[in-house]
Amino acid sequence: xxxxxxxxxxxxLAATPIIAEEAPTEGDxxxxxxxxxxxxxxxxxxxxxxxxxxxxxxxxxxxxxxMQTFLAEMGPALADIASQVEDWSVYEMPExxxxxxxxxxRKPEEDRPDQSPDAPEADPPAGTTDI
Numbered sequence: 603x604x605x606x607x608x609x610x611x612x613x614x615l616a617a618t619p620i621i622a623e624e625a626p627t628e629g630d631x632x633x634x635x636x637x638x639x640x641x642x643x644x645x646x647x648x649x650x651x652x653x654x655x656x657x658x659x660x661x662x663x664x665x666x667x668x669m670q671t672f673l674a675e676m677g678p679a680l681a682d683i684a685s686q687v688e689d690w691s692v693y694e695m696p697e698x699x700x701x702x703x704x705x706x707x708r709k710p711e712e713d714r715p716d717q718s719p720d721a722p723e724a725d726p727p728a729g730t731t732d733i
Contacts, residue, residue, distance in 0.1 A: 633641070687693075694707045 692709055694709055697705045697707070699705065
C-alpha cells in the first residue's frame with residue numbers, strides 16, 4: 603500500500619505548482635502591482651498633460667492655415683537651396699543682423715569636419731562671391 607501512495611503523493615505535489623502558475627485570465631481584475639502602478643502613472647500623466655495638449659491643439663488650429671500658405675510659397679525655394687548646399691556642417695549658425703539681414707558664414711578651414719580624401723572639393727559656382 604505504501605508503494606502506491608508514495609508515487610500518487612509525489613504526482614499530486616508535482617501538479618500543485620502547475621495549477622498555481624496559471625496565467626490570470628482577461629477581465630478577472632487581477633493585475634500585478636507593477637501593472638497597477640503603471641496604469642495609475644499613465645492616468646496621472648494624461649490628466650496633467652490634458653490642458654497643455656488642449657492649448658497646443660488650439661495653437662495648431664490658429665496657425666495651421668498660415669503655415670500651409672508659407673509652405674506653399676516658400677517650399678520650392680527652400681528645396682532649391684537645400685539641393686544647392688552639399689554639406690551643411692561647413693557653415694556656422696545663421697546670424698540675424700539689426701537691419702533684418704540673415705548671414706550664414708562658412709566655418710574656417712580648421713573648424714570644419716574632416717572630409718574624406720576621395721571626396722572632391724566643392725568649389726563655389728562661377729560668378730558667385732563668398733560673403
